[in-house]
Amino acid sequence: MINIPKGTKDVLPKDSYKWGKVRQVAEKLANLYNMHEVITPTFEHTELFVRSDGEGSDVVSKEMYTFLDKGERSITLKPEGTAGVARCFIENGLFNETLPLKMYYITPCFRYERPQNGRLREHHQFGVEIYGANTISSDVEAISIAMDFYKSFGVEPIVAINSIGCADCRREYINRLVDYVSKRIDHMCPDCVRRLKVNPFRILDCKVPECKEQLKDAPVISDCLCDKCKSHYSDIKKMLTSLNIKYKEDPNLVRGLDYYTDLVFEFTDATGQCPGALGGGGRYNNLVESLGGKSTPVVGFGIGIERLLLYLDSINKPIEDTNTLDVYVASMTTDECYVMHLCKKLRERGISCDTDLMMRSIKAQFKYADKINAKFVVTIGEEEVAENKVTVKDMRNGTQIKIWTNDLYEYIIKNR
Numbered sequence: 001m002i003n004i005p006k007g008t009k010d011v012l013p014k015d016s017y018k019w020g021k022v023r024q025v026a027e028k029l030a031n032l033y034n035m036h037e038v039i040t041p042t043f044e045h046t047e048l049f050v051r052s053d054g055e056g057s058d059v060v061s062k063e064m065y066t067f068l069d070k071g072e073r074s075i076t077l078k079p080e081g082t083a084g085v086a087r088c089f090i091e092n093g094l095f096n097e098t099l100p101l102k103m104y105y106i107t108p109c110f111r112y113e114r115p116q117n118g119r120l121r122e123h124h125q126f127g128v129e130i131y132g133a134n135t136i137s138s139d140v141e142a143i144s145i146a147m148d149f150y151k152s153f154g155v156e157p158i159v160a161i162n163s164i165g166c167a168d169c170r171r172e173y174i175n176r177l178v179d180y181v182s183k184r185i186d187h188m189c190p191d192c193v194r195r196l197k198v199n200p201f202r203i204l205d206c207k208v209p210e211c212k213e214q215l216k217d218a219p220v221i222s223d224c225l226c227d228k229c230k231s232h233y234s235d236i237k238k239m240l241t242s243l244n245i246k247y248k249e250d251p252n253l254v255r256g257l258d259y260y261t262d263l264v265f266e267f268t269d270a271t272g273q274c275p276g277a278l279g280g281g282g283r284y285n286n287l288v289e290s291l292g293g294k295s296t297p298v299v300g301f302g303i304g305i306e307r308l309l310l311y312l313d314s315i316n317k318p319i320e321d322t323n324t325l326d327v328y329v330a331s332m333t334t335d336e337c338y339v340m341h342l343c344k345k346l347r348e349r350g351i352s353c354d355t356d357l358m359m360r361s362i363k364a365q366f367k368y369a370d371k372i373n374a375k376f377v378v379t380i381g382e383e384e385v386a387e388n389k390v391t392v393k394d395m396r397n398g399t400q401i402k403i404w405t406n407d408l409y410e411y412i413i414k415n416r
C-alpha cells in the first residue's frame, strides 16, 4: 500500500463540513469588510519567495519545496500566501484600482518542516492583505478581521503585538544586536553563525535551546524605536483598547519573514493548549517596491486552518455539523423508478434528500437515517405507491402522518 506523505493530512468526508464552515466564515467576513477573494497559483518562481521572505529566513533556507520543471525553471510550492499576492498585485496593475484593496485567500502552503502536532508539511491558511493604506485604522482593521474570524468559532485568542519600526530603527537595532551576538557566537549554532553574516535579525527566530539561552538578555527592538514609530505604535494600542481588542505587548516578537516593517502581531490561545501560533501577520511597506512595483503600503495576516481546527478540538469546542439532511426516503417498494422520481422532485424544490442505493432492509434504512440525523423519513411501500400517498415520520419528535404525495413538499418546507 502507498501511504500519505509525511506531514500531510487527508480531510475525511465526515469532517469536511468543518472546511466548508471555514470558507463560509471567510465569505461572511469578506462581505462585512468589503474584501474580495484573490486566487494565485500553488507554485511560483523560486526567486519570488527568496526575494520576499528573505534568504536568511528558515522558510527560504530550509523549508521550501523547490524543483526544476521540465523547462529547467526553478519552481517552488508556495510556503506562504503573501508573496504570491504581491506578485499578482504588481503584474495585474492592481495599483490602478481604487485603493485600499482588501483581499483574502484560502490557500495551501508547503513547508518542509519536522512534522509534529500542529506542524505540517502541507497546511492551509486563511489570509487577508490590505493594500494601499498606511494608517493606524488599517493596522487595527487587519487585527479586527482576524479576531472576528476566531470569534465566529467561539474563541478569542490573545493578540501579541510589537513594533519592529522603520528601516532607521532596525538599522540601529541590528548594530546593537550584532554587537551583542558577536560576543557570544562561539556558543551558538552553525545556523546562527550563518545568520550573523547574512541576516542578523533572523538570529532571533532560532529555536535551539543553547542559542535561546544566549539571547535571553539580547537588546529588544522597542528600545531603538524613533519618535515617529513610537507614537504610531502608541496610537495603534490606543485604538485597539478603544475597540475592546485585548492585546499584550511582546517586545521579543519579530516574526520569521523578512518583509515586515512596523507593526507585527501573532495570535496565541489564552489557555496555552495550542502548539505554536494560531496566526500571525503585520505591516510590510517595502515588499511591493522591492519586487519591482510602485511603493505600496500593506498590512495583512495568515491564520493556519489545521491549527485552528486542532485547537477547537483540544478545548472541546469542535465545529458542529448543523447541515443535516431534510428527508431520507426509505423504500419498501420494488418500483425504484417511483422512488428516484420522488427524490428528484424533492431536490428540485430545494429539499435535501437521500435514499437507499444498496437494497438494504427497511430496518437498516431507518437506522441509517437516524445515524445521519435526517429530519424526516418518508416511507414508500407498495400501498403508498398504489394510493399516491407517503408516510412521513418526523425523526425529531417521532410523530408520523400519511399524506398525499403532492402535499409532501409544502409539508417538509413548512416543518423542516
Ligand code: HAM
Residues within 6 Å of the ligand: 079, 080, 081, 082, 111, 113, 118, 119, 120, 121, 122, 123, 124, 125, 127, 128, 129, 256, 257, 277, 278, 279, 280, 281, 282, 299, 300, 301, 302, 303, 304, 305, 306, 307
Ligand atoms: P506565518 O506566521 O509563517 O505567516 O504563518 C501563518 C500561520 O500559518 C501560523 O501562525 C500558523 O497558524 C500557520 N502555519 C505556519 N506554518 C505551519 C505549519 N508548518 N503547519 C501548520 N500550520 C502552519 C505567514 O505565512 C505570513 N504570510 C502571514 C502574513 C500575511 N503576513 C502578512 N500577511
